[in-house]
Amino acid sequence: MPALRLSSFTLSSALGTGLAPTLEALRAQRSGLAHKHWETVDLDTCIGEVGGLDDLPVRADLAQFDCRNNRLAQLALETDGFAEAVRSAIAKYGATRVGVFLGTSTSGILSTEIAYRHRDPVSGHLPANHDYRHTHNSYSVADFVRHYFDLRGPAFVVSTACSSSAKVFGSAQRMIAAGLIDAAIVGGVDSLCLTTLYGFNSLQLVSPTACKPFDAHRDGISIGEAAAFILVEAGELARPGEIVMSGIGESSDAHHMSSPHPEGLGARLAMQAALDMAGLTPTDIDYINLHGTSTPSNDAAEDKGVSGLFGTATPCSSTKGHTGHTLGAAGGAEAIICALALQHDLAPGGVGTTEVDPRLASHYLLTNLTIPMRHTLSNSFGFGGSNCSIVLSKVMA
Amino acid sequence: MSALRVYLDGIGLCGPGMAGWAASRDSLAGTRPVELSPTVLPAAEALPPAERRRVGVPIKLSMAIGFEAAQQAGVDPANLAAVFSSTGGDCDNCHAILETLASDDRQISPTRFHNSVHNAPSGYWSIATHCMAPSTSLCALDATFGAGLLEAASQALASGQPCLLLAYDTAYPDPLYSLRPIPYPFGLALLLRPARSTTSLACLNIGLSEKAPDRCTDATLESLRQSIPVARALPLLQRLARNAPGRVVIDYLEHLSLAIEVTA
Numbered sequence: 209m210p211a212l213r214l215s216s217f218t219l220s221s222a223l224g225t226g227l228a229p230t231l232e233a234l235r236a237q238r239s240g241l242a243h244k245h246w247e248t249v250d251l252d253t254c255i256g257e258v259g260g261l262d263d264l265p266v267r268a269d270l271a272q273f274d275c276r277n278n279r280l281a282q283l284a285l286e287t288d289g290f291a292e293a294v295r296s297a298i299a300k301y302g303a304t305r306v307g308v309f310l311g312t313s314t315s316g317i318l319s320t321e322i323a324y325r326h327r328d329p330v331s332g333h334l335p336a337n338h339d340y341r342h343t344h345n346s347y348s349v350a351d352f353v354r355h356y357f358d359l360r361g362p363a364f365v366v367s368t369a370c371s372s373s374a375k376v377f378g379s380a381q382r383m384i385a386a387g388l389i390d391a392a393i394v395g396g397v398d399s400l401c402l403t404t405l406y407g408f409n410s411l412q413l414v415s416p417t418a419c420k421p422f423d424a425h426r427d428g429i430s431i432g433e434a435a436a437f438i439l440v441e442a443g444e445l446a447r448p449g450e451i452v453m454s455g456i457g458e459s460s461d462a463h464h465m466s467s468p469h470p471e472g473l474g475a476r477l478a479m480q481a482a483l484d485m486a487g488l489t490p491t492d493i494d495y496i497n498l499h500g501t502s503t504p505s506n507d508a509a510e511d512k513g514v515s516g517l518f519g520t521a522t523p524c525s526s527t528k529g530h531t532g533h534t535l536g537a538a539g540g541a542e543a544i545i546c547a548l549a550l551q552h553d554l555a556p557g558g559v560g561t562t563e564v565d566p567r568l569a570s571h572y573l574l575t576n577l578t579i580p581m582r583h584t585l586s587n588s589f590g591f592g593g594s595n596c597s598i599v600l601s602k603v604m605a
Numbered sequence: 606m607s608a609l610r611v612y613l614d615g616i617g618l619c620g621p622g623m624a625g626w627a628a629s630r631d632s633l634a635g636t637r638p639v640e641l642s643p644t645v646l647p648a649a650e651a652l653p654p655a656e657r658r659r660v661g662v663p664i665k666l667s668m669a670i671g672f673e674a675a676q677q678a679g680v681d682p683a684n685l686a687a688v689f690s691s692t693g694g695d696c697d698n699c700h701a702i703l704e705t706l707a708s709d710d711r712q713i714s715p716t717r718f719h720n721s722v723h724n725a726p727s728g729y730w731s732i733a734t735h736c737m738a739p740s741t742s743l744c745a746l747d748a749t750f751g752a753g754l755l756e757a758a759s760q761a762l763a764s765g766q767p768c769l770l771l772a773y774d775t776a777y778p779d780p781l782y783s784l785r786p787i788p789y790p791f792g793l794a795l796l797l798r799p800a801r802s803t804t805s806l807a808c809l810n811i812g813l814s815e816k817a818p819d820r821c822t823d824a825t826l827e828s829l830r831q832s833i834p835v836a837r838a839l840p841l842l843q844r845l846a847r848n849a850p851g852r853v854v855i856d857y858l859e860h861l862s863l864a865i866e867v868t869a
Contacts, residue, residue, distance in 0.1 A: 209763055250711075304813065304861070313722065320781070324707035332780050340784040345692065346723055346744035360860045362813065364745040364752035367694075367723035375741055382759035387607030388813060402706045407718035458739035460731040466719040477737055591719055592728025594740065 209485055211443025211452040212381050214600070215391070216293030218284050219544040221434035221531040222256030226287040231548050233530055234556040237576065241418040241430050241532050241560075247318075249405050254418045256432025256532025257400060258283070266352070273352040275316035275343035277399040281352060284397070284435035293439050294357050294393060301390040308363035309379045310350045311372025311396030313536035313590075315365075316343035318401040349397045361389050367536065369590030370499070371458075372396055373436060374539025374598055378456045380440050395436040395540035404431055404535060411466060413503050419533070420560040421500035421526035422507050422572045429501045432532020436540030448605040451547045453598060454583070455488065457481025461593025468506055468589060472513025475499075478595040479517055479585060486599040488583060490518045493599070495555040495577075497542045497586040498570075500526020501533055502560075507568065510587065515569035525573040529560030539588035543598055546584040550602045553581045608812035608866075609758040612805040614767070615678030616845070617670030617794030620644055620836070621829070625673055633839075633846035639825045644790045651733035659716065660729060661695045662790050666773045667726040668733065670794035678796040678804050680767055682734040685796075686760060687727065687769045689742040690753025692834045693785065694723045696777035726771070738766075749774070749834040750793070751857030758811055761799045770795045772835045791833045793842070807845060807867050814864035818856035830856075841865055 218226060222240025223233040233240065241254045261279045265271070270278075285291050297306055323338040342348055350365045362383060366372045373396025380392035408414045408429060415428035443452045459481065461474035468475070483490065496518065499510055507526075514524065527545050534541050549555055555577040564572045586598045616626040622640045623629040631637035646665040649657050651672070667689065675682045693699070698720050705713045719725070724742035731740055739760075745752035750772045757770035773792035776782055798805065819840040821827040826843070829836040837856040844853050850868050857863050 304815075320703060321706050324703045327707075327780060334780045334784070338784070340781060341746065345746050345785075346694070347692075347746040347748075351746065354858075362752070362755055362861065363858060364690075364743045364748070364756070366741055367744055368727070368740075368742050369722040369724055378739075379741070379756060379759075382763040383755070385763055386609055386759045388609070388755070388759070402711070403702055403713075403718075403721065406706060406711050406713050407702075407715075407721065410713050410715040410718050458741070460727070460737050460740045462731040462735050462737050464732070465725065465728050466715075474737060590724070591722045592724040592742075593731055594724055594727065594742075 209381055209385055211454045212440040213443050213446040214451045214547055215439045215441050216290050217438040217544050217547060218288035218290040219436045219541055220258055220284040220287060221534060221541060222258060222432050223530055225283060234554065237557055237559050239418055239530050239559045246400060251405060251409055252416045253414050254430045255400060256430060258433050270352065270355055272339050272342045275319045277316040277349055277397055278352045280399050280433060280435045281349050281397045284437055285356060290437055297391045297439060298357060303358060303360040305361055305390045306359055307361045307380060307383055307389040307392035308350045308354045308359060309376040309392055309394050310353065311366045311376050311536045311539060312346060312349050312398050313367060313369050313372060314398060314401050314403055315346045315348050317403055319343040321402045353393060368594040369592060370535050370538055371588040371590040371594040371596040372536040372539060374588035374596035375458060377453050377598055378458060384442060391439060391441045393437060394440055395438050396537040397435040398534055398536035399433040415502065418560050419502035419528055421502040421528055421558055422564055422568055423561040424563045424565040426502045426504060426507060428503055430532040432534045434531060434534035434537040434541045436537050436544050438540065446603045448603050450603050451550055452601055452603060454601040455482040455486030455599035457597045459595045463593055466591050468509040470509055472509040474593055474595045475510055475513035475587065475589055476517050478597040482585060482597040482599045488599065492583050493522055493585045494579060494581045495549055495584045496522055496524035497546050497584065498524050498526040499587040499589045500528055502528060511568040511570050520569045521571055523555045523573050523577055524570050525556055525558040527556060529558050539596060542586045543600060546586045546600045549584055550581045550600060553578055555579060608810045609762060610810050611758045611761050611797040611799060612801050613795055613807045613809055614798050614802055614804050615674035615796035617673030619666055619669045620791040621789040630846045633843050639823055641825060661697055662775045663691060663695050663726045663773055664729050666790055666792040667730060667771045670792040671730060671769060671771050674769060674794035674796040680796060683736050684738060685736060685769050686738040686764060686766060687730065687740040687771060688753050688757040688760060689727045690749045690772045692744060692746055692749045692774050695720055695725060696775050700778050700781060747834045748858045750837045751855060751863050754811065757797050761797045765799050767796060767798045770797065774833050774835045787833050791835050793835050793838055810866035812864050814854055814862045816854045816862055816864060818862045819854050
């Protein structure tokens, strides 16, 4: 499959709004996680919150879409010149030739969570102003973005838990290859909500402190939120120094709904398929952005998959200590972190981790590494055994 | 505009008065009246008994249609890439979690939580079929069928391998039911191949269009088409049931439909 050019991209997370604060946080090995109170949540946990969303309603003409998830989406769309890049693509190709494929796990379900607290005591009805379609439904964020730019092309949401916004790159690649579209907005948006905070807590997968991926004493995830958007076009348009998605691999664990395959078999299949599409061998990869959620079993399984395929020399880290686990936005967010790594020849060291688990074999970075970077691989694995790996490459002169 | 040319090798169908493709052909073709009896959901026999008892409507629905389509095409599901597409996922499970989160005790069940992901049916399907091939799970509100068809067809063409589309919708209980009234569980699976095989039923040439979607002339089917996202496929199913080559336009998004040229 032909490569995809990453023509424009932007990321907003607990690290800040846009690429500049994200890069600064990577350079400084700064975490955006904080032990704080959010909404009415009474759990003892750290979160990666994007500040200020309560004061940033969506554009007035799209008010029906107003919810935390779409506010976060809008914040990112208006950063790093992303909206301008989309409008240029529309001018170049036409509104029917630009697709929208976005990942999310919980969409704007927070709106319905709150509405359920305000049901009519007699009828049980939700408050009259509750808009299920434009906030809670999984498609909401893609619908919002399609309307935001008045697009007329194909659109959908991929919702495969924590691999969602990695898999959308594959959808865009296939649609462009088939000639249905010329460009697509991909990425993902997931925002804090009670379902995931209490849900991961029920599985005893949430750490009381900031998460520490691959650490000997890791004890669970920290939940974050993020919006990651990437405008992709045909890879042949990419100029030297620009970033392309050269390979993507998808697989299923076929093992368990909420635990990874203990040997990382599904993960390994996805990584191998991504390398195969890129025409690369494991030694070509300069840095691996791990899924690295910081749960004991997830990191152990991923380590087996990574070290089994790459050996123990390839530098790798998880940036979930920086951003928290942004769930359905993680694949897109971490692809963007890999793009920054390639642009700045910076393999980011993990944050939060102090003592790498001696039982794990991968070469986990505790400090930043400045090395010439040509190819990176990013892993995203989700509940239901959904795996996706992405290879990004820098176009050389 | 470019079109996706794929071959349809298997159909799985489960909906009101529609217990499988073979049993539903006559009423879809218009040679027998349509009777809207409640959707009958077979047990998910492929799952271990303990899980079989616990799984909800979407998993029973997707297993029924998925196995029917794969068997008809003579394809082993263990090697089959899949595209799941649904507007709401497991709506009963979602409602139960929302009620708990609105109560004084917010401790939700871990099983309910991992079943709440939109790709839960995909996870159970891959476990039941021991399939490690790629699988995705989509949502596009009322455009959910069209989204799945585009994704499955483009995946079959990109990979050179067959791809199974499993599109299914279920309803929330109240209070969300009134905001998203889906009258019956409805599922449709299509097994698509990138090249003609000995079992191919039809060739589908799928393109984007700005034409208005076709309607069903039968009022009962038309009401299903309008009220259930997956049932937007009914005009296509009717043409297939009648073995009638020609063009059908099905509903997709605002300002965008799918024009499908059906040939033998």
